[in-house]
Amino acid sequence: MGTANENWWPRLVNGGSRCDGRVEVYENGSWGRVQDTLWDLNDSHVVCRQLGCGHALETYKSSQYEESDGRPWVYDIQCHGQESQLRDCRISGPLNSSVADSSDVVILCSEHIQLKLSDGGSPCAGRVEIYYNGTWGSVCDDSWDMIDAEVVCKQLGCGHVMDMSLPSSYEPGSGPVWLKDVKCSGNESFLWECPSAQLGHQDDCSHKEDVRIMCSDHKEMRLVNGKNRCEGRVEVFYNKTWGTVCSESLDFHDAAVICKQLHCGVLVDVSYDNKLFGAGTGPIWLGEIDCTSHESSLWKQTHERVISRGRG
Incomplete structure (x- = not known):
């Protein structure tokens, strides 16, 4: 596997994780953001695969991302979608920057994962939800305990767990149930680092079993x-x-x-x-x-x- 100091190694920046954000590539000693008017989902699939981020869920152009130190590099990149690395695609460029629009290429890969607490009155209380495969879903409460809840509160910067028995009157989830059988040690930085069933649709859990917690910073x-x-x-x-x-x-x-x-x-x-x-x-x-x-x-x-x- 290549390293990030190799020419044409990509990265995604300013997104919610390393698997989401603006496309930048390393070339000749510096990083530059990609602007390609012909960029498509096949190109995005190759970047996601090379970064170990699954497959591309979405690709679009945006000028809203924070500016980087790297200059915009304008390319004509054409991938079939099956290449293992971006540099295996046909690449023309860098072209004259005057032909670029002001939009950078932005990718969302399937392994981009986020965590939040919903419908609890603040970001520090409510139903535990995970964003995975482009969709927000919930966590099943089988085997869930205080240690698991502590990892969630810590990951969200919400202090420590205060309550795991929020009333069932809280809104039920509506998306898939992404996770069950969570067994954290308490030292993990992210919930998905805990030993558990693999992230994915859990058909045997209903939304009546959604995990709901309250952290100490809930106001x-x-x-x-x-x-x-x-x-x-x-x-x-x-x-x-x-x-x-x-x-x-x-x-x-x-x-x-x-x-x-x-x-x-x-x-x-x-x-x-x-x-x-x-x-x-x-x-x-x-x-x-x-x-x-x-x-x-x-x-x-x-x-x-x-x-x-x-x-x-």
Whole structure:
């Protein structure tokens, strides 16, 4: 197998994994991004195969990817699709860069894998889902335990596992069940590194058995005791408990961000009268708020140091 310092070795960059992203090739000591007006799925199959990324699911042109240091290289590459390496294809170029459009070649290979938690109120709670073979699917809960859940929370940067018994009222999955019989040691960086059945469609698992977890960094917000969901006392869910927000530091700008985060439109009024919506109970989770009103959520400008039991 070749190495990445060989001429015409490809790589995929700025995607979600090494099997997704903009095509770049190594030639004469430097990397350059490929621009080829005739690039097709056969060319993409060869790149995916050479990188050990399965087969190509999608290929398209994009100018949205982050710029690289490498200059654009314009080629006319024609593969049959069965070649083991890109340099085995017929290659004309590099051509005059003036004939290039501004779009880079982008590939999605079948071995591109992602992980997320869905329908749980934040990126750190919900149904465990894996993106594989171009489709989001779920994980079967047979043999699932706390160690497996810890690997998910760690991989997502969501702290540690808090709960593995989320209510079945959470939305069921709709895609395939991609994984079952997961048996992690706890040292893995990715869920798919754990000893388990091979990634693929698990016909003997239903979506009633989808894994749902909550990690320690899960946070939610709501307004309570109002006439509708867009009016009331601000409450924050953190550390498995609903608590309140310190009113001493919450001003008009902060409240405007809360309305935006809850998809409740434009802020109309802020009240600090406990008689209006009732006094809160539980811990005071959030203080020292200083929004500019341009943030999309309160979490964009707060840090873990301000989430604590305290006085408001």
